[in-house]
Amino acid sequence: MRRFLVFLVTLCSAAAFGQAQAGIEVADLDRKADPCTDFYEYSNGAWRANNPIPSTMDRWSRRWAAGEANKDQLRVILDEASAKKNQPKGSVHQLIGDYYGACMDVARVDQAGATPVKPTLAEIDAINSQADLQKMIIRLQNYGFQVPFGVNAAPDNHNPAQVIANVQASGLGLPDRDYYFKEEPRFKQAREQYLVHVANMFKLAGYSDAAATKAAAQVMQFETGLAGATLDNVARRDPQSTDHKTTFAQLQKMTPAFDWTAYYSDAKIPQVDLNVEEPNFMAEVNKQITSTSLADWKTYLTWQVLHGSSQFLSQPFVDENFNFYEKQLGGVAELKPRWKRCAESTDLFLGEALGRGYVARYFPPEAKARAKVMITNILAAMGETIQGLDWMSPETKKKAMEKISTFNVKVGYPDKWKDYSSVTITRDSYFGDVMNAAQFLVADDRSTIGKPVDRGRWGMTPPTSNAYYNPLMNEIVFPAGILQPPAFSVKAADAVNYGAIGVVIGHEISHGFDDQGAQYDAQGRLQDWWTADDMKKFQAKTACVVTQFDGYYIEPNIHHQGKLVLGESIGDLAGVKIAYLAFQKSLQGKPPAPTIDGFTPDQQFFIAWGQFRGDETRPETQRLMVQGDPHPVAKFRVIGPLSNFPPFASAFSCKPGSVMIRPADQKCVVW
Numbered sequence: 191m192r193r194f195l196v197f198l199v200t201l202c203s204a205a206a207f208g209q210a211q212a213g214i215e216v217a218d219l220d221r222k223a224d225p226c227t228d229f230y231e232y233s234n235g236a237w238r239a240n241n242p243i244p245s246t247m248d249r250w251s252r253r254w255a256a257g258e259a260n261k262d263q264l265r266v267i268l269d270e271a272s273a274k275k276n277q278p279k280g281s282v283h284q285l286i287g288d289y290y291g292a293c294m295d296v297a298r299v300d301q302a303g304a305t306p307v308k309p310t311l312a313e314i315d316a317i318n319s320q321a322d323l324q325k326m327i328i329r330l331q332n333y334g335f336q337v338p339f340g341v342n343a344a345p346d347n348h349n350p351a352q353v354i355a356n357v358q359a360s361g362l363g364l365p366d367r368d369y370y371f372k373e374e375p376r377f378k379q380a381r382e383q384y385l386v387h388v389a390n391m392f393k394l395a396g397y398s399d400a401a402a403t404k405a406a407a408q409v410m411q412f413e414t415g416l417a418g419a420t421l422d423n424v425a426r427r428d429p430q431s432t433d434h435k436t437t438f439a440q441l442q443k444m445t446p447a448f449d450w451t452a453y454y455s456d457a458k459i460p461q462v463d464l465n466v467e468e469p470n471f472m473a474e475v476n477k478q479i480t481s482t483s484l485a486d487w488k489t490y491l492t493w494q495v496l497h498g499s500s501q502f503l504s505q506p507f508v509d510e511n512f513n514f515y516e517k518q519l520g521g522v523a524e525l526k527p528r529w530k531r532c533a534e535s536t537d538l539f540l541g542e543a544l545g546r547g548y549v550a551r552y553f554p555p556e557a558k559a560r561a562k563v564m565i566t567n568i569l570a571a572m573g574e575t576i577q578g579l580d581w582m583s584p585e586t587k588k589k590a591m592e593k594i595s596t597f598n599v600k601v602g603y604p605d606k607w608k609d610y611s612s613v614t615i616t617r618d619s620y621f622g623d624v625m626n627a628a629q630f631l632v633a634d635d636r637s638t639i640g641k642p643v644d645r646g647r648w649g650m651t652p653p654t655s656n657a658y659y660n661p662l663m664n665e666i667v668f669p670a671g672i673l674q675p676p677a678f679s680v681k682a683a684d685a686v687n688y689g690a691i692g693v694v695i696g697h698e699i700s701h702g703f704d705d706q707g708a709q710y711d712a713q714g715r716l717q718d719w720w721t722a723d724d725m726k727k728f729q730a731k732t733a734c735v736v737t738q739f740d741g742y743y744i745e746p747n748i749h750h751q752g753k754l755v756l757g758e759s760i761g762d763l764a765g766v767k768i769a770y771l772a773f774q775k776s777l778q779g780k781p782p783a784p785t786i787d788g789f790t791p792d793q794q795f796f797i798a799w800g801q802f803r804g805d806e807t808r809p810e811t812q813r814l815m816v817q818g819d820p821h822p823v824a825k826f827r828v829i830g831p832l833s834n835f836p837p838f839a840s841a842f843s844c845k846p847g848s849v850m851i852r853p854a855d856q857k858c859v860v861w
């Protein structure tokens with residue numbers, strides 16, 4: 191699942207937000223702005239001016255507000271479940287009620303301090319040999335601590351009907367390799383703050399000031415070695431660069447110092463062929479195993495365990511973790527209230543148990559039916575767009591249409607729910623519950639390795655307000671949590687539904703044909719299905735989008751990396767187009783759609799996108815995004831695609847030369 195994070199649309203939440211959602215929100219417009227100059231400001235400026243980012247958030251818009259309100263709904267379910275004690279063990283109510291109840295028992299969590307994690311730290315401290323070290327790495331991975339690498343289940347790139355093991359680089363405390371090496375002030379500052387943070391965590395675990403400072407320096411040195419062997423964020427986006435099919439024997443040869451037989455046996459993974467995403471990284475791991483002292487390894491593992499556990503321990507740990515990752519790196523001023531963090535934690539570890547109640551209450555069958563109709567229409571619009579391309583040969587078109595025909599669509603929630611009944615959850619120890627649930631999720635994932643792919647599994651929980659495309663399954667997935675107002679409502683006008691959730695649907699479909707998705711065929715294989723000439727033309731078209739986004743600055747010296755945001759930007763560009771085409775088609779044969787406050791249906795469609803997509807993001811979070819998020823910041827997701835799309839300019843009668851119309855020689859059209 192982790193490897194598909196890059197395909198997500200980062201929508202995060204949307205739910206009933208007070209109004210019936212019949213149309214666009216005219217009160218949110220900034221009518222002083224010119225839609226042909228800055229449509230981001232025009233469509234959403236008044237709302238942002240009147241609704242500053244709350245102290246607990248890194249970004250804010252009407253839909254983010256709705257997303258937080260979504261958690262109020264989860265709270266109702268969780269409060270009810272936790273009020274009923276002594277439910278049958280393993281039942282959905284017992285699991286989510288006791289988990290949430292244990293999390294909300296702040297007095298007990300705080301009183302325990304670092305005690306819950308102490309036995310694990312003692313085991314690390316007792317490491318006395320190479321064999322002990324390797325046993326500890328194996329043990330930690332059973333609980334989801336992916337140090338210094340991770341092994342998860344994934345469909346085989348070359349035979350995606352089959353699940354294999356996937357070995358990936360991991361184990362860094364800073365966001366990515368550039369943070370360890372780059373000299374720009376923001377990276378240097380992050381390194382300085384990180385050293386202080388790591389030392390503070392050691393102090394909380396009982397180290398003296400001097401010992402903690404020394405330990406932090408050792409951690410930095412160790413992680414810098416690992417970071418030097420990892421791919422950067424742009425290189426990682428190329429599926430070819432992480433595709434290394436390997437036999438078990440080759441894996442053992444790649445890292446001769448590590449006992450993979452012991453690992454596989456403990457993890458109950460069959461010794462079938464696997465994929466190693468980053469062989470250079472595994473070579474570095476091997477080097478560290480043979481050349482780094484046991485003392486330094488113990489320091490590193492202690493830090494990583496404290497790091498991974500901090501959110502589930504007492505308040506000083508929670509605060510210290512928040513202070514570095516959210517406050518210093520993300521610019522967020524204040525921690526979210528406890529109940530909200532507990533609801534998020536329940537969703538993270540028991541999401542399909544919590545999701546049952548959520549779906550029953552907040553996702554009526556008519557919403558599922560209406561969403562399915564929209565998805566069918568927008569998929570058809572993608573097919574018509576491909577058929578109509580003047581630059582693609584009939585040969586490649588045929589393959590592209592085959593890919594359209596094999597798209598798998600998931601809406602709302604899984605047909606078969608994950609069974610958590612074997613997980614031990616009690617009110618006695620929140621940390622214990624988290625570890626038990628984590629162990630279950632790791633084992634559940636590994637249990638699929640070596641078997642045919644189960645297409646019923648979901649990579650997101652039902653309350654999640656987000657969506658994804660998975661190229662290996664050629665599937666688009668829309669959890670119930672995103673199919674909510676203001677993105678989508680059975681009561682909303684078509685213009686608004688198509689402009690908001692419709693573009694999201696179009697975006698996910700288009701991921702099947704972005705710079706990554708286009709490398710996977712109709713069966714989900716990482717296999718070239720293009721003629722050489724068509725691929726050349728496609729690459730020229732995508733290069734236009736790279737140039738466009740390279741030119742978008744968040745600060746005078748910091749601009750987007752076009753290659754990092756290419757897939758998401760193709761998704762938005764094509765998503766707007768096919769949602770618009772499907773919307774136009776939906777109007778045929780019906781009485782003319784009404785104008786609202788003088789806005790034509792086309793104008794409503796584009797305003798809906800601006801209002802859904804356009805959020806205000808903290809400067810620190812924008813810097814994080816530009817460096818590591820494949821999604822552009824919201825402002826450019828609004829103006830980027832629309833400035834390439836002639837129907838937008840027509841809808842607002844923009845004059846030639848307007849800022850919102852890119853010059854003809856710079857206009858990007860991919861699909």
Ligand SMILES: [Zn+2]
Nearest residue numbers: 197198199761
């Ligand atoms: Zn996306």
